[in-house]
Amino acid sequence: MLEIIIQITLVCVSLSMLGFLYRVIKGPTTPDRVVALDAIGMGLVAIIALISLILDTFAFLDVILLIGILAFIGTVAFSKFLEKGEIIERERDY
Amino acid sequence: MNVSVIISIIIGFLLLFGAFLSLVTAFGLLRLPDVYTRNHAASKAATLGVMSILLGTFLYFYSEHGHFNSKLLLAIVFIFITAPVAGHLISRAAYHSGVKLWDKSVQDDLKHKKEYEEKARS
Numbered sequence: 001m002l003e004i005i006i007q008i009t010l011v012c013v014s015l016s017m018l019g020f021l022y023r024v025i026k027g028p029t030t031p032d033r034v035v036a037l038d039a040i041g042m043g044l045v046a047i048i049a050l051i052s053l054i055l056d057t058f059a060f061l062d063v064i065l066l067i068g069i070l071a072f073i074g075t076v077a078f079s080k081f082l083e084k085g086e087i088i089e090r091e092r093d094y
Numbered sequence: 095m096n097v098s099v100i101i102s103i104i105i106g107f108l109l110l111f112g113a114f115l116s117l118v119t120a121f122g123l124l125r126l127p128d129v130y131t132r133n134h135a136a137s138k139a140a141t142l143g144v145m146s147i148l149l150g151t152f153l154y155f156y157s158e159h160g161h162f163n164s165k166l167l168l169a170i171v172f173i174f175i176t177a178p179v180a181g182h183l184i185s186r187a188a189y190h191s192g193v194k195l196w197d198k199s200v201q202d203d204l205k206h207k208k209e210y211e212e213k214a215r216s
Contacts, residue, residue, distance in 0.1 A: 005106040005109050006109060008113065009110065012113035013147075016116040016119055016120035018120075019123055022124065029129055029193050031191070032129050032132065034184050035129065035184055036123060038136065038181075039136045042141070042143075043116060045169070046144050050147065052151065058163055061151075061169075064148065064165070065168060068172050068173050071180075072176040072177075075183065076180060079184045083186065083191060
């Protein structure tokens with residue numbers, strides 16, 4: 001019973017990632033694409049958790065934390081680039 | 095109806111809840127009209143859905159294998175902290191880089207920020 005539920009969940013998360021991919025391709029502005037890529041990172045975390053449930057191993061659970069951190073850093077860097085035009089400022093004004 | 099059956103029912107409920115919330119996120123990203131409303135959908139529903147799926151995974155490994163994986167709990171806490179912060183940052187960057195609001199939105203208080211500040215100062 002639990003295996004069927006896991007497979008249903010995997011199909012739902014994959015369909016929602018297809019929706020995010022549509023928004024990445026079509027999205028009218030750049031922040032749309034960044035929001036959709038952040039959501040794709042979250043979906044990837046969910047897919048790794050479900051695959052480690054299917055394979056019945058806990059070897060891949062480090063990857064979840066790693067992808068969460070990488071998605072956050074990527075979003076922060078890209079939003080700083082959009083807002084200020086540079087990511088690491090050279091001259092600080094203090 | 096022993097304990098493991100009840101725990102597997104709870105796990106199934108958490109996984110289905112996460113699947114439902116990820117579908118809701120996808121519909122929000124496809125159907126909403128504006129980058130701010132889309133960000134609103136993506137940064138709330140996706141966060142709660144992923145957190146419930148990770149909590150289901152944690153309960154599964156703890157009940158089936160007796161394996162207390164603290165990295166999953168750490169990932170849940172980390173996603174709960176950082177996903178709204180990332181949503182706020184990208185929405186703020188979108189506003190300051192000049193993305194228009196939806197046509198039918200009625201109020202934009204941030205546009206008059208300088209006038210308000212001068213009025214408060216004088």
